[in-house]
Amino acid sequence: MNIEQLQQQLIEYASSIGVDKIGFTTASPFNELKNRLKRQQELGYQSGFEESDIDKRTEPIRLLDNAESIIAIALAYPSKMEDAPSGKKGARRGIFARASWGIDYHVAVRERLQLIEVWLQEKVPNVQLKSMVDTGELVDRAVAERAGIGWSGKNCSIITPEFGSYVYLGEMITNIPFAPDTPIENECGDCTLCLDVCPTGALVNPGQLNAQRCVAFLTQTKDYLPDEFRAKIGNRIYGCDTCQTVCPKNKGKMNWIHDEFKPDPEIAKPLLQPLLNMSNKEFKATFGYVSGSWRGKKPIQRNAIIALAHFKEQSAVPDLIDIMKKDERPVMRGTAAWAIGKIGGPLAEDALLNALEREKDEAVIHEIHKGMRLLKAETKA
Template sequence: MTLDSKQVSSLIKKRAFEAGFSFCGISKADFLDEEAPRLEAWLNQGLQGEMAYMANHFDKRLDPRKLVEGCQTVVSLVFNYYPSPSLTPLNHHFKVSKYAFGEDYHRVVKDKMQVLWDAMQEDLGEISGRMFVDSAPVLEKAWAKKSGLGWIGKNGNLIIPKQGSFYFIAELLIDIPAEPDGPIKDFCGTCTRCIDACPTEALTPYWVDGSKCISYFTIELKEGIPASMKSDFQDWIFGCDICQDVCPWNRFSTPHQEPRLEAKLTFLEMERGDWEDLSEEVFKELFHYSAIKRTKITGLQRNIQYINKKNES
């Protein structure tokens, strides 16, 4: 039986939920004409800092058909990573972004996508395409917005109505048509809590200066933190959740149900001294399958030294 585009869309969403995804949205693969001038202006102003890779594959970032031959549909998927309050680090812990509490999200979400992909192959026959989890020149948030999963807030994050923003985003680029969803309206209103709370002033409405973001300094920056940087990182040594923590929409956040994303007890009980005395051997053992390994122990040590120096001054 041949399925029409509406049936294909419905089936993909059903299988996505069965695979464990929180929400699924469908878009027609096309040129992102609204994002093109914004991306160009962002790059021209150097707001990517030393993230030179952001300037690569400009055309592919704006048109998935240039990334995956024959692509007709972009399937946007989101996966909850908000931790249970009982499984968060001690109050006197250095701070780590919630997305890095458990196993590396690339591994966890990719496995879920493989389950979805296999189910789609069964239901729809031989389809061709590729799956991406923050691993290719794809504007994930733009596609999620286009498919109506949420809107992009003033802090640059995808915000899902009455759900919040603590979600991983992933995409399937496939070679069959599916009925697209439409975007929803922006519900940020006059709120500026994220902008007001950012200690490095990285945010202006709907504009993120990546070169000023704490996540950039603690993860992306490979050299030393510039001497000109005077901001208080508020104990964040890997990533930063400030602009999400203060967002009113995240009062709706509910704990995820994925065991692989739960933090290990050893991690939860680490005190400041444990972080400061972390050895290469213990770092590799603790964070072998964690996103934290990306910054390497030298990066963590640099971040801790910066914070301790600020606290002493």
């Protein structure tokens, strides 16, 4: 079988296993990307979650000897939820970003790549392959862009004509010299909606993201959330979709294609207060299958406290007082103290004063004082 036939058969096979788009590119270095990544590093715009070695991120040959080409795949995920529950006073809800609806996409994309690996191994003796999804060395978006999956939008997402930017990406380096696809022309035009509405100004320029300010990144951190961002995250407990939901190219893209990505509304938009006292075991049993659980329960619980403060949910105050008294984690005690001050009410002042008397952690004491200042400001108003 010649390579052209193999490539066409692979395209057909990929479609049969639920791959929504497949593209091919060479394994040549991503030189322009290397310069951009160095600049991002210099500016301190990286999240810290990515591979630190820029050469590995931009030179496929460093990851696979005899690398000739890269296969890029994309799976579409839903942009709309059926039967989405509404939060209300006394039963407020948080929201997971769409990329965390349904089963963990790392698992779903990796399964497809593994099937393609087996298929190629059966067809090509001594084939060499290296697959990755999100946490690998290569930059998924750069590979997808060069392989013609979509163009790189001003919101730093790959935008496909068929599914908008609601796609998961994965890739496979191989020693098979597949014919490369042609990149898609950028269709963002003069539109700057994503930059205009970014809650924290993280999109500093078209296609340039300061990850340290991105809500999606901030919701995954485990320390105190900086003050300037607490009012910005609203009821987001994992991720942020703002720069996608405003994109005109996403209008009308429902993408109800894969059952495995369709969300359980009670998981994707969970009640906030039950999250506060959830054990590790309960958290894993409830949320362990979604990608938003990868950092554990601490960021989710911290974000739930901030969301309850955002809603000024009075019914949460007793739970927050309990956290301030009993939680062994300083970040939770401190965030709860701040939230109590933000929410206010008849129990708040005594609770904060009592906490101040017994608290030993300096950072928590600092948050208690913040809460007391918020409370005084609210009383004066």
